[in-house]
Amino acid sequence: MGQLYSPFRRTPRDRRTLGGIRRWLTAAAGALALTGSLVAVGPQASAAGLTQVTGFGSNPGNLSMYAYAPDGLPEDAPIVVALHGCTQSASDYYAHSGWPKFADQYKFALVLPQTTSANNANSCFNWFDSADSTRGKGEALSIKQMVDTAVARYGSDTGRVYITGLSAGAGMTANMLAAYPDVFAGGSIDSGLPASCATSVTAAYTCMYSPPDKTPAQWGELVRAAAPSGTTRWPRVAIWQGTSDTTVAPANATELRDQWTNVWGVGQTPSRTENLPGNTTLTQYDDASGHPAVSVYSISGMAHGLAVDPGSGAEQCGTTGTYYLDTICSSYHTARFWGLDGGGSGQPPGALPAPTGLTVGGTTDTTVSLSWNAVADAASYTIYRDGTKVGTTESTSYTDTGLATGSTHTYTVAALDSAGAAGAVSSSVTATTTGSTQTCFTANNYQHTAAGRAYQSGGQTYATGSGQAMGLYNTFITHTLKQTSPGYYVVADAGC
Incomplete structure (x- = not known):
């Protein structure tokens, strides 16, 4: 760490009150x-x-x-x-x-x-x-x-x-x-x-x-x-x-x-x-x-x-x-x-408009069915679940499978042109599968917080909803959280 409190010379411009302690900070x-x-x-x-x-x-x-x-x-x-x-x-x-x-x-x-x-x-x-x-x-x-x-x-x-x-x-x-x-x-x-x-x-x-x-x-x-x-x-x-x-x-x-x-x-x-x-x-x-x-x-x-x-x-x-x-x-x-690779504006190359009319057609314990209106000149469509790409289809409907029972997800859709460039993303819809809402997640405290299952205060992590203490806010502490209802999590390290 060096000499934490030793002063150092500064130019006339920098001879301010922070002069001595800058070395402390930097060292x-x-x-x-x-x-x-x-x-x-x-x-x-x-x-x-x-x-x-x-x-x-x-x-x-x-x-x-x-x-x-x-x-x-x-x-x-x-x-x-x-x-x-x-x-x-x-x-x-x-x-x-x-x-x-x-x-x-x-x-x-x-x-x-x-x-x-x-x-x-x-x-x-x-x-x-x-x-x-x-x-x-x-x-x-x-x-x-x-x-x-x-x-x-x-x-x-x-x-x-x-x-x-x-x-x-x-x-x-x-x-x-x-x-x-x-x-x-x-x-x-x-x-x-x-x-x-x-x-x-x-x-x-x-x-x-x-x-x-x-x-x-x-x-x-x-x-x-x-x-x-x-x-x-x-x-x-x-x-x-x-x-x-x-x-x-x-x-x-x-x-x-x-x-x-x-x-x-x-x-x-x-x-x-x-x-x-x-x-x-x-x-x-x-x-x-x-x-x-x-x-x-x-x-x-x-x-x-x-x-x-x-x-x-x-x-x-x-x-x-x-x-x-x-x-x-x-x-x-x-x-x-x-956009420095040619676009020059920071915008993606796709020019197709966002699909309209995105609708949840039905749900089961493990699936969500979606449909939307066709976009002129669209070659295919990409479907996003909770912001992550989950599928591509040439039709105007899609069934998302393999979901947890009682889980809630947000969906959007974007049209792709013949070159594969995605256009604007649609408005979102939310769907909840049927069945029990008790779902478990094992991750570190940072990941739980980033996903909204926990929050941090004063460097400590707490489960969302229950407020149960989870320890320091970092990537080194891992817990299992059980979602017992939408937006409510409890620590379930002993078993879920």
Whole structure:
């Protein structure tokens, strides 16, 4: 952990009351600290093609700007801003993250801000300090000035500027999305924390290990308070989190989901869920037009870091290193979520309208029968149960089988065109199978909470309905819960 209380020198800009305790935060917590070696970067960074840009504004945050523009970059191309983690540098993130591959392939400019130990003992972006992470101040304003400079330098499309970051960089990313929704069309928060979660050292520890149990509305209000008054346009947000992360608790992904779905006004019921490579589960939440507004990528078993997948395949990218973990290429999937692979708007390619008239035709102990109105030009239809794809059919009816007795499910349907692109998702219907409602679920406390079978308060977990104590809110404690009635669960570890 190092010398927890030893002071450190700061520049005149940073000689504030938080000066001494920032070292405490960054050293003791790992500061969301990624322990790769710090790379000294001069006018030309060590990674080929990454160039320092000077004179990009008043730079109140005392940051350095590095940029990469692929050959043949067209006018009106997008920009991706990528924030490194603690003890890292712009060239380190450039070399490992995989973003240069897709900048070349999809033709967008990369901007990589860099901080140093002059700002923070472990070269972390000061995500927990409102003097650096709010609109018009410190590091946040320096990053905004980099965007303005890149737009002028490359003739970029101001409607397609995106930001991503890892760990402390992810904490800053969330704050930038909240402070500058007029600048960023989308963001990706990789192993990070909700916007405005921490404005002090104590709050930073709480956020990292046991984030506050705020309602979605409370989290959303923090974003609305940070944004310009009257903001109605919000960025599309990707959230990446490993389930075995002990530096940033996986619960942060749930709180982030709650925050940004509330901002979008779409609720916390998934629109769809699918399995991706690398033990990754993707859960999406659509806006009113049926396009993903918030996407949560949960990587089973991954510790703290950025997900990469070295190799030459189309969906592979990056190189492994300290806290660059070989699971799935997060940069590829994030780029696609934003629409950088050709769509340019973050919207899926399908143009078919949502099916109408979705109706439950009947139920048995184990089945639910559905029907809906045909969609012109639809080649087939995909059926989603509780946000997860369960079947595809060319007809306008479907029977879902193998269900638990007395279980309640929510269904939606989307039409697919001849190329297999899904259109907008239908309105949902709810169906309950007949028979006993007593159903049992065995999972860890984090999974129970994410599924709504439990809730967390003060870092402890409690069964929904009965309120029975289940222990610490994490992935290491497992219980069996019995559902005795809708929305009511009891601990049934002794048998169900």
